[in-house]
Amino acid sequence: MEQHTLSPIDGKVCVSRELSSTTQIGTIIERATQSQKEWQATPLAMRKAICKQAIANFVANQEAIRQEITMMMGRPIAQTKGEILGVEERALAMIEQAEKALATIELAEKPGFTRYIKRVAFGNVLVIAPWNYPYLTAINAVIPALLAGNCVILKHSAQTPLCSERLVQAFEGTGLPHGVFQFVHTDHQSTEQMIQHPQIDYVAFTGSVAGGAMVEKNAAGRFIGVGLELGGKDPAYVRADADIDHAVETLVDGAFFNSGQSCCGIERIYLHESIHDQFVEKAVALTKQYQLGNPNSSATNLGPVVRTAAADFVRSQIEDALAKGAIANIDESWFTESNNGTPYLAPQILTNVDHTMRVMTEESFGPVVGIQAVSSDEEAVKLMNDSEFGLTAAIFSSDEQAAATLGEQIETGTLFVNRCDYLDPQLAWTGVKNSGRGCTLSTIGFEMLTRPKSFHIKTLNNQAAGEQ
Numbered sequence: 001m002e003q004h005t006l007s008p009i010d011g012k013v014c015v016s017r018e019l020s021s022t023t024q025i026g027t028i029i030e031r032a033t034q035s036q037k038e039w040q041a042t043p044l045a046m047r048k049a050i051c052k053q054a055i056a057n058f059v060a061n062q063e064a065i066r067q068e069i070t071m072m073m074g075r076p077i078a079q080t081k082g083e084i085l086g087v088e089e090r091a092l093a094m095i096e097q098a099e100k101a102l103a104t105i106e107l108a109e110k111p112g113f114t115r116y117i118k119r120v121a122f123g124n125v126l127v128i129a130p131w132n133y134p135y136l137t138a139i140n141a142v143i144p145a146l147l148a149g150n151c152v153i154l155k156h157s158a159q160t161p162l163c164s165e166r167l168v169q170a171f172e173g174t175g176l177p178h179g180v181f182q183f184v185h186t187d188h189q190s191t192e193q194m195i196q197h198p199q200i201d202y203v204a205f206t207g208s209v210a211g212g213a214m215v216e217k218n219a220a221g222r223f224i225g226v227g228l229e230l231g232g233k234d235p236a237y238v239r240a241d242a243d244i245d246h247a248v249e250t251l252v253d254g255a256f257f258n259s260g261q262s263c264c265g266i267e268r269i270y271l272h273e274s275i276h277d278q279f280v281e282k283a284v285a286l287t288k289q290y291q292l293g294n295p296n297s298s299a300t301n302l303g304p305v306v307r308t309a310a311a312d313f314v315r316s317q318i319e320d321a322l323a324k325g326a327i328a329n330i331d332e333s334w335f336t337e338s339n340n341g342t343p344y345l346a347p348q349i350l351t352n353v354d355h356t357m358r359v360m361t362e363e364s365f366g367p368v369v370g371i372q373a374v375s376s377d378e379e380a381v382k383l384m385n386d387s388e389f390g391l392t393a394a395i396f397s398s399d400e401q402a403a404a405t406l407g408e409q410i411e412t413g414t415l416f417v418n419r420c421d422y423l424d425p426q427l428a429w430t431g432v433k434n435s436g437r438g439c440t441l442s443t444i445g446f447e448m449l450t451r452p453k454s455f456h457i458k459t460l461n462n463q464a465a466g467e468q
Helices: 022-041 044-060 062-073 081-101 134-147 161-170 188-196 209-219 244-260 273-287 308-323 377-385 400-407 442-448
Strands: 002-006 013-018 113-121 124-129 151-156 181-183 202-206 225-229 234-238 266-272 348-351 368-374 392-396 414-417 450-458
Touching: 013 062, 013 161, 022 113, 022 124, 022 151, 022 181, 022 188, 044 062, 044 081, 044 134, 044 161, 062 081, 062 134, 062 161, 081 134, 081 442, 124 134, 124 188, 134 151, 134 161, 134 202, 134 442, 151 161, 151 188, 161 181, 188 209, 202 209, 209 225, 234 244, 234 377, 244 266, 244 273, 244 368, 244 392, 266 273, 266 377, 273 348, 273 368, 308 348, 308 368, 368 377, 392 400, 400 414, 442 450
Parallel strands: 124 151, 124 202, 151 181, 202 225, 234 266, 234 392, 266 368, 348 368, 392 414
Antiparallel strands: 002 013, 113 450
């Protein structure tokens, strides 16, 4: 059976791939199983060197990779280099942290005994990656899993099938043993069967809440680890003492970069009422400067969303808000490429919104943001927490300590102060509520991809002979 990928640029087939059969999938998993012990026994220094060389190979191939990202998911070509640089930054950071993260834990001396705890690989890790940041989301799990001694099978979204191939290709000629890192093209049914397979030992999934529920359902009763990053409805609060120009520039970019298709993109903004009108005026002026169009043009900084259905979903949220009294601050006619029935969607800033509107509660995953005025920090926190999601939240203030203290009350995996929509590979990337569970990045991320193994050794000599 063949799988076809339609480019959001023109709706035409841009990639076709044969889906793996049940027999082929079984062979891939068995190959990984046979290779895992050898890979786990490979010294960490060599694992690090192999991963480092693979990343260098990946970066060297960036021109082709950047064009493929644009073709498959519609991000402007002018913005694709950021993903390449992000992969390099995160991978090298994880390679650097591996020694500390995977080090044996030595315990306090106890006469007559030697005790320590090692981090041991699970075995075979299935990484299921999405289309919106196809390389960045995958690399968060692939590199630490390999460094920890796991074998990895990578399944990418049907929208971005070339990404799994490119990552595996980057490891060719590095000395990686055959079978340690493989890709697979599967449909939903085969993916579920892989999760149920007795030789899959961990699943790292990035995607929708419904997709996360599917993973948990199929892993249920197997007692394996599952890492889930399921998106968000990320809020920002701009306090009265904030640097308005900085907040506008940062939050407009945080809302509309990648056409708003980021799990940690800004989808709702709360403004202290004293700065509301000033902020909105500046945000609208900045948004009017965006160039919506064919992402292959170097002048374009806002491409199509991934498919027409996704654009129509955002349009329905906007219509719902307007019917309930919201104000649209962007005239679609300013963006001549914006057309109903296509994935080309003008950015929109809505004011006079509240939480009865879908645009303030449902994940949008498109270029729309709602702005609501608040009268106090307490009101802002209450509204920020009024969500089923909790991936990131941002506070803008000239008083960083006050903002950080306020952030203690916000239900989120990451709190930003005076920035947003960024992953620092030294920090844990995690979410609460329906944003998922588990963690990637930082030294803590390695803990998700390994299990602790304790060693308790009693010394048999004359001194300890009398001990019981």
